[in-house]
Amino acid sequence: MKVNMDYLKTFLIIITIIIPVQMITYFPWWSFIIFAIAIGVWVDVxxxxxxxxxxxFITGFLIWFLGNVYFHFSYGGSLFSNEKHIPVYLILIGSGLIGGILTGLSIYVGSQILKQSSSPSIMISTP
Known part of the structure; x- marks a missing residue:
């Protein structure tokens, strides 16, 4: 039975990754948080x-930083050409930090959802 649950978890993680990639044009930029929370719930960290x-945080930082580096060089360095007063490396690191913090908090919240539901609740009775 354990093997079947591992397959189910793997399937759900793959679906959770595929859905936002396919519908990226319909979602706002911050919608990855919903899927990161779902991954935090499903994956036992x-x-x-x-x-x-x-x-x-490490995952989000690497994805946002390396994604922006890829697009920056794909467009010949013109991706951040409107920002003359801010160096490109600060924009890349800043976007990595923002993505890392948001992803880190999302996965932490997702992992706490199951932890809170599995812990016994404390009943306080008043006389």
């Missing part, structure tokens, strides 16, 4: 020795 936030 408690088995790793680093925190869920750090996993999400």
């Amino acid at each position: 408690r088995k790793y020795k680093i925190s869920a936030f750090l996993i999400g």
Whole structure:
């Protein structure tokens, strides 16, 4: 039965990745947060020795930073040509930090959803 649950988790993660990629034009830029929360719920990050936030931050930073570097060089350096007073490397690092923080917080929130639902609730009775 454990093998079937692993297949189900893998399938759900793949679907969670494919849906936003296919519908990127319909969603606003911040909609990846919803899918990052879903990934945080499905993937058990408690088995790793680093925190869920750090996993999400590193992942989000690399995706946003490297994605912007790719598009910057694909368009011949003209992607950030309107920003003459801010160096390009600051824009790239800034976008990586913003994406990393948002993804880190999203995966942390997703991991806490199951942790909170699986922990016993405390009942306080008044006399």
